[in-house]
């Protein structure tokens with residue numbers, strides 16, 4: 001059965017690596033079913049990482065995620081959650097370089113905070129974050145009418 005996951009290309013990877021990352025995503029058999037390039041508001045970034053609110057790096061993390069455009073993607077394929085996590089590699093790029101040198105974080109991330117990419121940990125979290133980041137699209141008032 002097909003599964004969905006949420007992927008985010010973070011601000012550190014947007015300028016130089018966006019095209020290559022999108023190419024790898026498609027070459028790995030994912031369908032991109034939703035895609036949006038946006039600068040996250042503080043409010044949304046705080047909600048997105050609310051489960052990390054007690055971590056010492058929470059404020060830095062929110063600052064970083066709001067500092068420039070992100071690419072938000074809904075990826076669909078069989079086993080999407082796990083397959084996207086393995087394509088990204090470990091959160092810490094040093095570990096990624098040691099253990100999965102061809103992974104995207106090994107290639108494109110600079111440190112554990114500025115780690116280029118995000119992926120949901122499980123299907124429940126994926127649905128929750130997709131709702132947070134994409135769910136508002138149809139509920140917004142259409143400002144172009146009348």
Ligand code: CMP
Nearest residue numbers: 052057061091112113114115117118119
């Ligand atoms: P992500 O997979 O999006 O999930 C939480 C994010 O917090 C993580 O990627 C990193 O950007 C950041 N992060 C995780 N651990 C640390 C850490 N020890 N120090 C700083 N930032 C971290």
